[in-house]
Amino acid sequence: MIIILKPDADKEQTALLKGKLKALGFELHESRGINSFLWGIVGDTSIIDPDYLMANDIVKDVKRIQEPYKTANRKMHPEDTVIDIAGKKIGGGHFQVIAGPCSIETEEQIVKVAQDVEASGAGLLRGGAFKPRTSPYSFQGLQNDGLKLLLEAKAATKLPVVTEIMTPEHLELFNNVDVVQVGARNMQNFQLLKALGKCNKTVLLKRGLANTLEELVMSAEYIMAGGNESVILCERGIRTFETSMRNTLDISAIPMLRSMTHLPIVVDPSHAAGIRWMVEPLALAAIAAGADGLMIEVHNDPAAALCDGPQSMTPEGFDKLMVKIRDTVKFFGKTMD
Amino acid sequence: MIIILKPDADKEQTALLKGKLKALGFELHESRGINSFLWGIVGDTSIIDPDYLMANDIVKDVKRIQEPYKTANRKMHPEDTVIDIAGKKIGGGHFQVIAGPCSIETEEQIVKVAQDVEASGAGLLRGGAFKPRTSPYSFQGLQNDGLKLLLEAKAATKLPVVTEIMTPEHLELFNNVDVVQVGARNMQNFQLLKALGKCNKTVLLKRGLANTLEELVMSAEYIMAGGNESVILCERGIRTFETSMRNTLDISAIPMLRSMTHLPIVVDPSHAAGIRWMVEPLALAAIAAGADGLMIEVHNDPAAALCDGPQSMTPEGFDKLMVKIRDTVKFFGKTMD
């Protein structure tokens, strides 16, 4: 960490700050130029909040050199993490497709979609029981009844299941769920992240609509700091000024996250654009950019879907797409086994 | 609500959709042009999710005419809502300043700051006990012990207190808190909003870093739909491309929210820029634009603050600012009594 002091920094305050830093166990390297006066801080600076330093009137700027994340940092764990979800591997060359409806609606719907996506080659089943909706008047999901239907679909197919959690209080309901999803709007729901850090389930952590990649990794760090290192990151589109699509898929997030962390990276092309016919080009681009998996919405009757119909594919459309996905994954040197 | 059909919409599917809408109790008004075919939908369309319609292949676009919020809508309640917080009124011409430290640190700190800001004319005391922090390694607040210290400061000054809640499970700890704050990162933590809708406390709801004003009002609607109509909205800066400040204060949010809703509107100039010397110009601008209150961070020793030091004012600085605030509030025709 580098601290840039103001050229006219008060000597007494400077000595005071120096004392505080030394008391915290840091070493200081001074460098004095004509217009600048710097300190290089040596030690584990991930524990210092730059704001703590910036609050001093004598400090002009603070620059981190070390990343603020540790367990998630690729430097601490140079190889890709491979996560095994009931026999389905993801990361380190293993590619998985997670498919299913936005919302679980009926037993018939979820079981039928599960069987269809399994037949097409999906590795995991997704389906929402607790639904975060912008409006209190929109369908909020079947809640606990939805979870039960999802587990029936799991039993009927042997696909591990992914479903979203909205609050720590619900965690006990997720016992038989394989992957717990944290939605974009909860990426910085820190109480939820802490609770997930104490459980032994894989967590699929979605990037918030306006969160930086560093913030995403810091949220993974919250879960990992609690002891649960089984975290999958998911890019699902960010909020920009562009209005022709719901969100803007940040494809660069894949290689950038790859360099920052060893965790598997999944892309959700359905939510990214919010448009059915854009799922294919975005899915293929994600594979080309190095993603470890895809999360795709499939509904047996999109026009009747209670949620996210515009972006849901039919089972037939998904089946055709899976042929291309499989070929593309192979072309780019990953395996879907 | 207007549904714009594709020029080549399949007749059978068109008849099917028309049937569904009529079954839901809506009336349809058709309008056919050369390149367009529209339906005007008559009825309470706030219950229809536009996505439900967009998922139909025959639908080109959907446009809402009615706002999706009801209880928060100014049309339903033309006069400004005035909220009375233990004798301190806000809204409808009544202006309040909420002041105090980002984090509660010690009894001495919070009691001293409380007494200072009361002496300067603040109407409410703020102080954080549960702190949402980007890093799991940053100070997370004194938690329940912090709440106790805050209540001691309340007792020592008679100022009503505002403090942040992070999860529904903590609500029982907030019994003696006057205003429960929902932070920017939790604006769409819908389980928390629902829980707050069932309590009888005033809620200060902060706008998320990348949330539209409509989404902010929809989150207020979540609380109000549960029965709690005592909600204050807070603009605290949004995330943009500009890098010289932490966030960009959206001053236009004040008049725009005023036209959308009857709820009181507060501005937080401390978080907006994250810079101490910018608090004054932004606070005065907020008053000029019509805000009903301000939320300002004050710390007895900003350079030692465990959180948000760079934006915290000293009690002396705050005292001088309050003179200008009082004059400006009066100039713009509001009262601070």
Place this chain on the structure above:
Amino acid sequence: MIIILKPDADKEQTALLKGKLKALGFELHESRGINSFLWGIVGDTSIIDPDYLMANDIVKDVKRIQEPYKTANRKMHPEDTVIDIAGKKIGGGHFQVIAGPCSIETEEQIVKVAQDVEASGAGLLRGGAFKPRTSPYSFQGLQNDGLKLLLEAKAATKLPVVTEIMTPEHLELFNNVDVVQVGARNMQNFQLLKALGKCNKTVLLKRGLANTLEELVMSAEYIMAGGNESVILCERGIRTFETSMRNTLDISAIPMLRSMTHLPIVVDPSHAAGIRWMVEPLALAAIAAGADGLMIEVHNDPAAALCDGPQSMTPEGFDKLMVKIRDTVKFFGKTMD
């Protein structure tokens, strides 16, 4: 176009507006609901500015149904446009790689890079003579001398050349240039677009940092409305809140522009992230998403480049990348011949 009138619209003003629209030759279809009163406007509404209508106190909202662009619209020209640049075809299944340095620096540099990228399989040579720089104190390009060196490199290799124009006055210097580039900062320099509409050269039009896709197509329409229909669109990253990369590549722009227009679409992965090691994953993702070409910065000595060194590849690195690009283009069914 749909005009939504306010429920309480003044009758006299309504009649006046109706008269104006009829005088302009439009037909009106009225639709009256309980809370709404609509007009569907029939005719060539691309000539009406929605603002002209919004300025009426009786108008609540205006919604376009027809796109505001005509010549660039895929509906007017369903097949992909194929542009032939001195024998190099782009669009409609033909893929081209444009490569070369950010700035032309010396004869040796540009000729050597040109020979190298030709040997690696690039179809066109890029090189900047007039450089738009944020600072007046940065290197501004060799200007006219740079153009001469670029033409020498063209003669030495037979590669057609692409170079940027900054103002209409310079157009006469571009006689022997094959493709005139309009940079992101000039995407809405309308005088320049009009001048280019009158010349008979292919124009490579880059998307502005904060311009919507519709605005990009409207800028192409400016050129095409002047008579020059040889326009290539270029996505090069947009400005967002993310700070780990210079810009955010909008990969979704490729399929979305494909649906809006028939013009060829090129991606610039070098400027998008501004980071050398990210060029490869972004280039491959662009091919997978359906791009018709790539624009890649190559410099013989990036560490000594007067501009954009951090994102420039060496000729050796580019040569290796071209092997992957060629395979990927073939895999996705396009041809580089």
Place this chain on the structure above:
Amino acid sequence: MIIILKPDADKEQTALLKGKLKALGFELHESRGINSFLWGIVGDTSIIDPDYLMANDIVKDVKRIQEPYKTANRKMHPEDTVIDIAGKKIGGGHFQVIAGPCSIETEEQIVKVAQDVEASGAGLLRGGAFKPRTSPYSFQGLQNDGLKLLLEAKAATKLPVVTEIMTPEHLELFNNVDVVQVGARNMQNFQLLKALGKCNKTVLLKRGLANTLEELVMSAEYIMAGGNESVILCERGIRTFETSMRNTLDISAIPMLRSMTHLPIVVDPSHAAGIRWMVEPLALAAIAAGADGLMIEVHNDPAAALCDGPQSMTPEGFDKLMVKIRDTVKFFGKTMD
């Protein structure tokens, strides 16, 4: 400037870079920690492009300490610049209102509006002759004929005039114009900025829709580096994700620019929101935040305006607003004389 070297930086390359920097006349101060190796660079670093350094494989990061602007820098010129435009002063406590229509349409219109706004107390007249429009099919302004009408209005009122230039070629037409405006879309049209640096007219420079404040000041620096130090900066709203208004007024830009530069700062509340009824609260907020002037659109018949009708005020509305503006300017200690 600080250069942060990679921990494993190659020694030979390090020596090479050190040699280059010394050859450019810079002094280097080294600071070596456990995980970091820094150089502090002493000298006039505004001539070094950080990219030039970042292109070296051994460099991890570069951090400016000195601002990249000089003539515009407040450090070089601690007092506010006061600009005198034909007797109307702006800056350093002098406040001006610039008013008039978006487009000049007829002699009657511009003369009448000019007389009206003069009577209401505006100090300068605005009116567009060359209009940058997103669509080539929209009204493009009366061009040179418009300039002539504007000069007639100037003669009829004695108000100095402000009008927009779109390309350097038109500069000769602007002889009798008092203030030449550079629009948001041309903020980085560097050829235009250079041409304006050579003329002796005041330039009103608008911030681009996605330009940082540093970029705005760098564009002013382009003009000033050419010898013309008579530059006024204008904040007119930036592009964000918010959709309820055309743009988001960045009110914080006023105090931040004030700290960066000595140039006068004007706010355009009409373009910022694009909504007539929001002009008043935004105008008053701008005064409260410290602006030196306002630019407001006034049209004798907004509903018939060929451009920007929705945000234009009537002369009557403007007259009422001017009463409030005058009082507010006085309250905040500035003068409109």
